[in-house]
Amino acid sequence: MHEQVHHESIGLIPQLILLFPFLIGFIIYFLAIVISHQKQRTWPVYRTLFWVTGSTFAMIAVAGPLAERAHLDFTIHMLVHLLLGMLAPLLMVLAAPITLIVRALPVQHAKLLTKWLRSRFVHIISDSIVASILNIGGLWLLYTTDLFTAMHENMILYVVIHLHVFLAGYLFTISIIYIEPTAHRKSYLYRSIIMVLALAGHGILAKYMYANPPIGVPSYQAEIGSMLMYYGGDLVDLIIIFILCSQWYKETRTCVALKTEAKKVFLD
Template sequence: MVSNHSFDHGAGMSGASASWTSWDLFIGGLIFAFLILLYMVAARVSNRNYRTWPVYRYLCWVAGMLCVGLPLIGPLARLAPANFTIHMLGHLLLGMLGPLLIAFSTPMTLLLRSTPLLFARRIARLLKSKPAQIVAHPAVAALLNIGGLWVLYTTGLFMDMHHSLLLHIVVHFHVFAAGYIFTVSMIYVDVAPHRHSFQARAIILVIAIAGHGILSKYIYAHPPDGVPSEQAKLGGMLMYYGGDAIELILVFWLCMQWYKSARPRPAASILQALD
């Protein structure tokens, strides 16, 4: 069974994909290469005054950039318009795994360590501002992330973005930004001026995981406009099981941080505190 609008195989994103030229893809590739190089340079600057930047953070940044780049300018970007399953793989990379890897590369910490003091103070004030506090609240971040996906896949927005390059860019930017903000609001691996309790974050994370899982099942049973039923089923299963695998990392990391903060202090440390 196919939904009301047929998904145009090979030209499903006629308006948007036709606007992407080889030059656009070349420029996009240069942008991602520049971001990778910029991170390396910033790390070298940081190493002059601080402890050596860990190798795993370099790897996380490069891997994160690849996860973000593949659905935007890589082979997945070309295949996704004609195949919803490939599109959903791009969603997992762009909105979940990419943001998680980039979060573990702690870009905000590196930015504050590698820029002039005056600029770093401005960035710090921005992170502490009221708007930043609102957006970074775990509940708001979860709403932007999971709620945005519900809007995308249960309304006509999914079809509309395939016929407008601007809307296509806006939707993909939102998917990445919302995924990144949600990730850093759940696990504090980078600069986090506004911190919330483990209990609150755990509850919100469980609700968000449930919302993501329910949406994947909804897609399985009710394909988005223009998506064939078989592709919707495969895409829904990929979203469900692939999302679970990435969300399991979030759960593990949150629980590990919670355990470390709650475990009893060594007896020697307690005796020293009493002296």
């Protein structure tokens, strides 16, 4: 049995610190669209909608009434986790921000960005295994140690953990589904296996918290929050799996069509 720990209000400063990068990203994305249009290169409206929706979910999760309640209620905290660490990253990945920025940048700067994206550092952190450890492993560390309680008592730790949740979720998403050109591509089989293992790790953690609430979290909140994490996480993961399988199917069908065409040309 865990006694409920009452935390003080999160305060305005941490909310503003967390809100700032998403506001900047929001502005940069639309500036890039304007520059791209000036270069006579249109940008799909649906990708813009993905960015607006994803950024909105992220901002709602880190600042405002929901963020305040999440500081006091584990169920709401878990809703914030789903928005900030899973749904917002997925939507923002689908918005293809890197492709847009490369279009908008001058050629020299675009080449520098492309070179950095091909670097060994990006290769390592964008690998599905590394991204999964940062994402799922980070959640295990947060909810099975006293880190969860410490987060609510230390402003710097609070900000760092929330940024980690978003960035780890974003890295994991781009490591599984390739929406933009990727220099370090992994096979579909490799990514599928990692996806299944990560999904299992996320689900097992949710079940573990149902029976073993984090320190300071009352049982009834842990039960509801764990179910929200389990079923809500599965829903987002299902979308990622659908996209991955669709990409795999399209690429396989294209390869088969090319081989068939090549065979016909050879026979003729």
